[in-house]
Amino acid sequence: MIATAQAADVRLEPPSVRKILTATGGALIVAGVILTLFVLPAEYGIDPIGTGKKLGLTELVRAADKPAPVADASISPVLVPSPKGDAPTVQNTFLAQPARFHTDSRELTLGPGEGLEIKYNMKKGAGLIYSWKASGTLSVEFHGEPDVKPAGREGTDYYESYLLDPAGKDQGNGTFLAPSQGIHGWFWENKGSAPVTLKLVTAGFYDWIVSNIKNKQAALKPMDPFDAPSHPAIPDQVMK
Amino acid sequence: MRNSLRPAVMAIALLAVLLFVVPAGVSAHNVSKRDAAFVESNQGAAIGPFLYLGAKHMVTGYDHLLFLVGVIFFLYKLKDVVQYVSLFTIGHSTTLLLGVLYGLHANAYIVDAIIGFSVVYKAFDNMDGFKRVFGFQPNTKIAVLIFGLFHGFGLATKLQEFALAPKGLVANIVSFNVGVEVGQGLALSAVFLVLMYWRTRPGFLRHAFATNTLLMVGGFLLVGYQLTGYVVAQ
Numbered sequence: 091m092i093a094t095a096q097a098a099d100v101r102l103e104p105p106s107v108r109k110i111l112t113a114t115g116g117a118l119i120v121a122g123v124i125l126t127l128f129v130l131p132a133e134y135g136i137d138p139i140g141t142g143k144k145l146g147l148t149e150l151v152r153a154a155d156k157p158a159p160v161a162d163a164s165i166s167p168v169l170v171p172s173p174k175g176d177a178p179t180v181q182n183t184f185l186a187q188p189a190r191f192h193t194d195s196r197e198l199t200l201g202p203g204e205g206l207e208i209k210y211n212m213k214k215g216a217g218l219i220y221s222w223k224a225s226g227t228l229s230v231e232f233h234g235e236p237d238v239k240p241a242g243r244e245g246t247d248y249y250e251s252y253l254l255d256p257a258g259k260d261q262g263n264g265t266f267l268a269p270s271q272g273i274h275g276w277f278w279e280n281k282g283s284a285p286v287t288l289k290l291v292t293a294g295f296y297d298w299i300v301s302n303i304k305n306k307q308a309a310l311k312p313m314d315p316f317d318a319p320s321h322p323a324i325p326d327q328v329m330k
Numbered sequence: 331m332r333n334s335l336r337p338a339v340m341a342i343a344l345l346a347v348l349l350f351v352v353p354a355g356v357s358a359h360n361v362s363k364r365d366a367a368f369v370e371s372n373q374g375a376a377i378g379p380f381l382y383l384g385a386k387h388m389v390t391g392y393d394h395l396l397f398l399v400g401v402i403f404f405l406y407k408l409k410d411v412v413q414y415v416s417l418f419t420i421g422h423s424t425t426l427l428l429g430v431l432y433g434l435h436a437n438a439y440i441v442d443a444i445i446g447f448s449v450v451y452k453a454f455d456n457m458d459g460f461k462r463v464f465g466f467q468p469n470t471k472i473a474v475l476i477f478g479l480f481h482g483f484g485l486a487t488k489l490q491e492f493a494l495a496p497k498g499l500v501a502n503i504v505s506f507n508v509g510v511e512v513g514q515g516l517a518l519s520a521v522f523l524v525l526m527y528w529r530t531r532p533g534f535l536r537h538a539f540a541t542n543t544l545l546m547v548g549g550f551l552l553v554g555y556q557l558t559g560y561v562v563a564q
Contacts, residue, residue: 117550120550
């Protein structure tokens with residue numbers, strides 16, 4: 091009320107109804123024209139009269155649809171001889187990684203029928219070296235949940251499976267490159283009738299860990315480091 | 331004539347910058363990708379970063395700014411500005427906090443379209459449209475409060491698109507909210523200064539109507555942009 095009361099006091103003459111309606115209609119038309127000519131082509135690729143294509147605005151949409159360039163997640167070494175005849179160089183032997191290196195070790199016991207999930211938050215292309223060993227057979231699924239779900243699956247618990255072994259095994263070793271930004275890890279289930287103890291050791295470029303047991307986030311205790319795989323032995327001949 | 335025009339041209343140029351240039355670099359509600367990565371990887375309370383994100387969001391969120399330009403356009407006294415802005419703040423803080431804490435979801439396009447409509451509404455109000463065309467004046471304070479609720483709901487909906495860690499959630503949302511107020515204060519001070527200067531010029535009243543028409547164009551643009559987004563996303 092204050093706003094308009096004051097405004098009325100200081101205005102030279104109040105605008106006529108006709109003027110207000112003309113301005114409102116004009117604003118609507120101008121906005122519609124700007125939308126049609128520029129905004130819709132640039133934002134959504136909707137280009138009813140072709141201005142987007144002429145001005146190159148539709149390129150903006152296409153650029154956004156393309157996946158962001160990421161480091162080539164494969165290693166293909168190329169040997170380059172030295173022109174001077176000394177040691178040759180080998181290119182493409184490693185993948186640069188984000189500075190979030192961590193190691194993690196866990197020991198957990200799964201009772202009969204119990205399942206457990208352990209996942210690491212990783213960026214696309216980030217690497218993980220893992221080794222797990224169990225005192226019995228566990229069915230296992232190695233999978234990930236990308237932060238960005240595919241169109242139409244937003245807000246669901248969409249995940250992508252990397253390895254599914256319902257028959258089960260008692261160990262797994264490998265290196266893993268995250269195919270997407272998100273959480274990646276394992277689901278183990280004890281389908282046997284006796285408790286199984288699981289030991290997991292990982293090192294990689296992740297920043298945090300989540301665990302899910304019986305649909306509840308569980309607190310994880312780090313493993314006693316002395317139970318973790320030992321340091322490599324030093325070959326005798328080195329000591330000579 | 332020349333002298334009285336200059337501030338008007340300046341203000342219109344400022345509006346034009348807000349409307350057409352800024353959108354290329356910022357987005358109305360989207361926290362930028364890098365910031366999103368931070369928000370998502372964050373575990374626990376991070377007061378500083380969330381404060382900054384809130385402030386950044388407000389300073390670069392042109393839809394909120396257009397609405398605030400409309401609200402304070404004809405407010406001459408600092409006391410009135412404080413009063414209206416407080417109502418807006420109460421409105422958007424309420425829905426931001428409750429929205430995120432209780433996980434209330436709304437379609438972001440619809441909320442943003444309503445925010446765009448709030449700009450149109452305020453511009454029409456500034457033209458004296460309600461009194462002249464419809465013969466009655468809706469309570470402007472209640473309108474600011476109600477639109478504040480929608481603006482906050484927009485903030486909450488966008489913030490929830492990220493997987494926010496439950497640890498330190500309240501501290502982070504409060505920090506974000508305080509940041510929003512800091513950013514709003516900064517942006518408002520700038521707008522208020524320009525308006526204050528402009529009002530000392532005789533050109534102000536002559537161009538006030540045109541400026542509000544321009545504001546309305548901006549509002550309609552936002553509505554059309556968001557509603558199209560809604561249709562495309564279906």
